[in-house]
Amino acid sequence: MKICYLPGDGIGPEIMAQALRVLDVFKKEGMNIELEEALLGGAAVDATGEPYPPATQKAARAADAVLLAAVGGPKWDVLPRPQRPERGLLGIRKDLNLFANLRPAVLYPELANASSLKPEIVSGLDIMIVRELTGDIYFGEPRGISEEGGLRVGRNTMIYNEEEIRRIGHVAFKAAQKRNKKLCSVDKMNVLETTQLWRDVIIEISKEYPDVELSHMLVDNCAMQLVRAPKQFDVVVTGNMFGDILSDEASMLTGSIGMLPSASLDANNKGMYEPCHGSAPDIAGKNLANPLAMILSVAMMMRYTFANEAAATRIETAVKKVLASGLRTGDIFEEGTKRVSCTEMGDAVVAAL
Ligand SMILES: NC(=O)c1ccc[n+]([C@@H]2O[C@H](COP(=O)([O-])OP(=O)(O)OC[C@H]3O[C@@H](n4cnc5c(N)ncnc54)[C@H](O)[C@@H]3O)[C@@H](O)[C@H]2O)c1
Ligand SMILES: CC(C)[C@H](C(=O)O)[C@@H](O)C(=O)O
Ligand SMILES: [Mg+2]
Missing domain, CATH: 3.40.718.10 (Isopropylmalate Dehydrogenase)
Structure with missing residues (x-):
């Protein structure tokens, strides 16, 4: 090893x-x-x-x-x-x-009182966040701060191709198959084309996993649901930036980052x-x-x-x-x-x- x-x-x-x-x-x-x-x-x-x-x-x-x-x-x-x-x-x-x-967010029963939420809302919590890690706005080009028309402009590019979405999607469906067979895909398809493609591709590959119950959620709602009723989730799959933020949020349900x-x-x-x-x-x-x-x-x-x-x-x-x-x-x-x-x-x- x-x-x-x-x-x-x-x-x-x-x-x-x-x-x-x-x-x-x-x-x-x-x-x-x-x-x-x-x-x-x-x-x-x-x-x-x-x-x-x-x-x-x-x-x-x-x-x-x-x-x-x-x-x-x-x-x-x-x-x-x-x-x-x-x-x-x-x-x-x-x-x-x-x-x-x-990123597994698991509440150890001994830490039920350390969680940011009431024990009855988090007891037994066991969520797996599957975050895409090598794409998205973290790596998209062009990026940088430039001067345009006398103004400073900051720019980053949110981008995913279908293959990047497919491969993380398969990882998430397979994880769900080994757990409670529920997968929630989190996106912002109401606003962002990147994540419209995300949702389309996840739906396409879901045909290969008929035993997994697939749902979709917009990221803002997901942030809220994680603190309202986190046990509704089993596996969550999402892009690089949303996954970064949601996993820090989920950590507090387990007591601490x-x-x-x-x-x-x-x-x-x-x-x-x-x-x-x-x-x-x-x-x-x-x-x-x-x-x-x-x-x-x-x-x-x-x-x-x-x-x-x-x-x-x-x-x-x-x-x-x-x-x-x-x-x-x-x-x-x-x-x-x-x-x-x-x-x-x-x-x-x-x-x-
Ligand atoms: N994977 C990584 O290496 C990674 C992840 C996140 C942030 N960072 C970097 O770390 C630096 C600090 O970032 P930040 O303050 O936003 O986040 P942070 O996670 O370092 O700290 C946030 C808060 O959580 C507490 N905390 C974090 N880990 C802890 C632990 N093991 N035990 C007890 N308390 C803990 C800290 O004391 C702080 O109050 C930045 O430079 C950031 O870019 C690195
Ligand atoms: C330090 C930073 C680049 C990193 C990220 O955003 O991926 C961190 O926040 C993490 O969650 O691992
Ligand atoms: Mg982070």
Whole structure:
């Protein structure tokens, strides 16, 4: 199992250290894990001048899976755009063709009171957001800020071709088949042609999945429904930008963005695994971050790239045990539980494993 790991910036190295301890448990038991560290984001810019340097590209391409913590931070926001950490993240996603981003929003019963919603609205919540990750307005050309007729004009291009929609659609229908056989496709077809095509193509391929109940929802309504009655959803499929926003919204139903892992997959289940959150500059360097989204991303790596369901379930069970024992980082802390640091949370997961 060749794994390239990228600690990145901010809280990145702190949560990555806990994920590596989890991997070490498996390694000591004899799992054949080979690890290689590489630079991405601000850390890479500082060392090489580029957010996704060639050495990282080489290591990431050679690996079976990539583990990423988080990139970015105010220190680099003043740089020209191609050098910003986020471009490193978008660069590696595009380079490895990781078009399918799976973001599961699962409420652990112990966190029912930490959710932003009332327990009765979220208890048992288990949604899978399938976000297209290498297209849309994130990558469309032309883009940029130019001067036109004496005015500055900012421009981005929202664009999808039918093949890009088809391949993410198939991933979503297949995910729904393995779950509760309900798929909601989210678009803005009342206004945007890109997403009219999105809806047309999703309807076309739905003929191949007669066992899946397909529905469609406009993104603004979906944002509202997610906080009104989130359990109506099983699998949600949507484009890159809507998926970015809706997954952060969904994270708060589970208690914290620090609980939401993700898998970004290519057509052959090579994947990059990362928490959905960012580098959290406000708490970086203080040993306060919640490492569970990062650790649960390791579980997703075991499941999707290495087809090791037993290892995945074992990690998830360890996380459940730790939450049941009452330990909480600050983001999920509530009265009656015990507040712990990032490393103490890591200690507890390793012990539970
Ligand atoms: N995948 C990524 O690497 C990724 C994702 C999102 C944002 N970013 C970048 O991260 C930087 C900060 O962005 P932001 O502040 O908008 O979003 P953020 O996700 O970093 O932080 C938002 C809020 O959530 C909290 N938070 C996030 N992760 C946490 C964790 N594990 N434990 C406890 N609290 C946590 C933060 O403290 C902050 O209050 C920006 O440079 C942004 O571009 C990177
Ligand atoms: C940092 C940024 C480029 C990234 C995105 O928008 O995809 C992040 O918000 C995410 O959700 O992974
Ligand atoms: Mg995001």
